[in-house]
Amino acid sequence: MPEGDYGKHGLTKEKLRQMLQKMLLLRKFEEKIEELFLVKGALIGPSHLYLGQEAIAVGAMSALQPDDLTVTTYRGHGHALAKDVPAKLCMAELFGKSTGTCKGLGGSMHVAIYPKTGSLYATAIVGSGLPIAAGVGLGLKQKKSKNIAACFFGDGAVNTGAFHEALNLIALWKLPVLLFCENNQYAMSTPVERAVSSRSIAERGRSYGMETVVVNGNDVVSVYVATRAAAERARRESQPVFLECKTYKMKGHGVYDKGDYRPKDEVAKWLERDPIVTFQKRLLERKLLTQTEINNADAMARQEVEDAVAFATEGSPLPFEDLKKYVYAEGA
Amino acid sequence: MKLREITYAEALREALREEMIRNPNVILFGEEIGIFGGAYKITRGLLEEFGPERVRDTPISEIAIAVAAVGMALTGLKPVAEIMYMDFLPICLDQLATQAAKIRFMSGGQLKVPMVLRTQYSLGRQHGSQHSQFFPSLFFQVPGLKVVLPATPYDAKGLLKSAIRDENPVLFIECGILYRTKGPVPEEEYTIPLGQADVKKKGDDVTIVGVSRLVGEALSAAKKLEDKGVSAEVIDIRTLQPLDLDAITESVKRTSRLVIASDDVRTGGVGSEISAAVLESSFDYLDAPIIRVACPEIPVPFSPSLEQMYMPNADKIVQAVDGIMGR
Numbered sequence: 001m002p003e004g005d006y007g008k009h010g011l012t013k014e015k016l017r018q019m020l021q022k023m024l025l026l027r028k029f030e031e032k033i034e035e036l037f038l039v040k041g042a043l044i045g046p047s048h049l050y051l052g053q054e055a056i057a058v059g060a061m062s063a064l065q066p067d068d069l070t071v072t073t074y075r076g077h078g079h080a081l082a083k084d085v086p087a088k089l090c091m092a093e094l095f096g097k098s099t100g101t102c103k104g105l106g107g108s109m110h111v112a113i114y115p116k117t118g119s120l121y122a123t124a125i126v127g128s129g130l131p132i133a134a135g136v137g138l139g140l141k142q143k144k145s146k147n148i149a150a151c152f153f154g155d156g157a158v159n160t161g162a163f164h165e166a167l168n169l170i171a172l173w174k175l176p177v178l179l180f181c182e183n184n185q186y187a188m189s190t191p192v193e194r195a196v197s198s199r200s201i202a203e204r205g206r207s208y209g210m211e212t213v214v215v216n217g218n219d220v221v222s223v224y225v226a227t228r229a230a231a232e233r234a235r236r237e238s239q240p241v242f243l244e245c246k247t248y249k250m251k252g253h254g255v256y257d258k259g260d261y262r263p264k265d266e267v268a269k270w271l272e273r274d275p276i277v278t279f280q281k282r283l284l285e286r287k288l289l290t291q292t293e294i295n296n297a298d299a300m301a302r303q304e305v306e307d308a309v310a311f312a313t314e315g316s317p318l319p320f321e322d323l324k325k326y327v328y329a330e331g332a
Numbered sequence: 333m334k335l336r337e338i339t340y341a342e343a344l345r346e347a348l349r350e351e352m353i354r355n356p357n358v359i360l361f362g363e364e365i366g367i368f369g370g371a372y373k374i375t376r377g378l379l380e381e382f383g384p385e386r387v388r389d390t391p392i393s394e395i396a397i398a399v400a401a402v403g404m405a406l407t408g409l410k411p412v413a414e415i416m417y418m419d420f421l422p423i424c425l426d427q428l429a430t431q432a433a434k435i436r437f438m439s440g441g442q443l444k445v446p447m448v449l450r451t452q453y454s455l456g457r458q459h460g461s462q463h464s465q466f467f468p469s470l471f472f473q474v475p476g477l478k479v480v481l482p483a484t485p486y487d488a489k490g491l492l493k494s495a496i497r498d499e500n501p502v503l504f505i506e507c508g509i510l511y512r513t514k515g516p517v518p519e520e521e522y523t524i525p526l527g528q529a530d531v532k533k534k535g536d537d538v539t540i541v542g543v544s545r546l547v548g549e550a551l552s553a554a555k556k557l558e559d560k561g562v563s564a565e566v567i568d569i570r571t572l573q574p575l576d577l578d579a580i581t582e583s584v585k586r587t588s589r590l591v592i593a594s595d596d597v598r599t600g601g602v603g604s605e606i607s608a609a610v611l612e613s614s615f616d617y618l619d620a621p622i623i624r625v626a627c628p629e630i631p632v633p634f635s636p637s638l639e640q641m642y643m644p645n646a647d648k649i650v651q652a653v654d655g656i657m658g659r
Binding site: 069071100101102103104105106110113114115116120121123125128131132133134135136137138139140142143161162165166168169172173323325326327328329330 | 359385388390391393395396398399400401402403404405406407408409411426427430431435436437438439440441442443444446475476478499500
């Protein structure tokens with residue numbers, strides 16, 4: 001997009017700087033998690049890193065309103081941070097401490113549950129977030145709210161029954177939901193070609209009578225612009241939009257997975273399209289940011305992650321006797 | 333208190349209607365509930381009164397139904413979803429067991445899911461294996477969910493109102509064969525708290541715990557037992573989760589004998605859990621083994637006479653009591 005157009009979409013220098021800052025935070029956070037798992041052995045359990053997909057979470061959340069509600073998956077650290085969930089609360093949750101977003105009861109896969117900032121829910125069951133997002137959209141529409149729902153899911157979800165039932169209902173009842181399919185080409189080790197019968201994932205959105213766009217998921221500006229247009233449509237007309245965002249995982253499915261099942265040249269090709277490296281390059285070329293500003297953003301991100309680790313290390317888990325308190329809600 | 337005789341179905345409809353008037357956030361949805369008035373006519377007239385935004389017909393999408401409920405509850409609305417047959421619950425078990433029941437805990441108390449999922453079981457109506465199943469004990473394994481089973485019109489109305497007002501996900505299991513039964517229901521508004529069993533008949537010689545349809549059968553059994561000089565106490569469990577174990581143990585401590593009657597399969601059914609719990613807490617008070625009167629370990633047969641033989645009933649309860657008296 002020509003530089004002159006950035007302004008038209010609200011992409012001021014400051015906004016661009018903020019987006020870069022966020023992407024760097026996501027990257028440093030996930031790299032730290034990887035280190036804590038694999039090098040230091042300080043963390044345990046399943047964890048699914050968002051490395052390489054930062055442009056989608058940041059591009060999307062930058063274009064949504066703070067009170068818009070998001071539903072994401074177990075690969076949700078990126079969405080949480082992009083939706084302004086404090087990094088230290090996320091880190092504490094990963095450490096299983098009572099100071100975490102879910103008081104240590106959810107863990108890595110539910111870090112993104114923090115309704116205070118509109119990061120409403122994160123589910124570990126593939127596909128299950130879609131019908132929940134349908135219900136959220138229905139609730140918002142019922143209350144005549146100006147807010148919309150956004151659901152993030154992967155290519156693995158598009159073959160589940162829940163995906164199909166949700167898309168049908170969302171389109172049928174014209175619910176204000178944005179559906180972001182983060183197609184990173186692999187569901188665990190299964191490539192899209194071996195799982196999806198349709199020629200494309202986007203056509204599944206279309207087949208339900210829904211407006212559908214395909215977006216370069218490694219370009220934060222493209223994601224931002226697409227989201228902005230989709231959100232406006234959803235808000236104004238109460239219509240869903242399906243956005244297939246093509247991207248790639250830098251590493252494997254989970255933190256212990258090396259991703260060796262992917263052809264090396266394919267991995268190399270996608271690493272050249274690193275969303276942060278390419279964004280920085282473009283900002284420098286167009287003189288929208290200086291190298292100093294970029295270095296500062298990098299340093300700030302690192303510091304925020306270090307502070308988060310310190311915060312997480314300090315806390316302790318909930319006392320066991322307290323667990324019963326969280327099973328039922330009080331009151332009627 | 334002015335009482336009138338209405339059916340179990342009418343009692344449910346009154347509960348839905350009153351709660352919809354009381355709270356504009358109550359939204360109903362399910363298959364055939366709007367224009368058709370409901371497969372069993374429970375929701376008849378509600379679409380006309382409250383409009384299509386609050387009474388929503390859905391496609392055949394059990395996952396979508398159960399989960400539109402979860403999603404809506406997360407936005408602060410009060411969804412009351414209907415799954416037409418309990419046999420279809422496994423289709424949306426993820427949404428119920430893995431999502432709704434666990435969201436409060438997993439979120440460390442940040443979220444709650446105030447929804448009701450109504451369903452019914454049709455055992456006794458020749459609906460065959462796939463439309464007659466009753467398996468509430470499955471949900472003992474799902475902490476976070478409440479499970480309610482009314483046996484009378486009075487209980488149906490009071491419990492449904494409470495279920496709708498509860499802040500947790502409630503599975504409300506109606507009994508299809510009881511929809512047309514009549515019973516006294518007050519004209520004035522009332523609710524019945526969840527988690528509270530009800531002694532439907534006091535007695536001294538044996539405790540019979542009944543679940544849903546078997547409460548009526550237990551009361552019939554109690555009459556037959558009276559003629560034999562046996563005084564039975566009949567307890568209606570009303571809520572399965574949380575279970576009112578105190579009411580049962582208080583009774584067993586007086587009678588020393590326990591029979592549990594329910595329409596599920598005996599192995600791993602409701603009776604198994606109640607049995608184990610009572611044994612642990614009240615072993616010294618028991619004078620005889622605890623007997624479970626339930627269905628055999630066979631899918632429900634269609635053939636009407638076979639289905640009748642398959643189902644628990646008053647005579648089988650009497651037989652069970654006979655077996656443990658005089659010990």
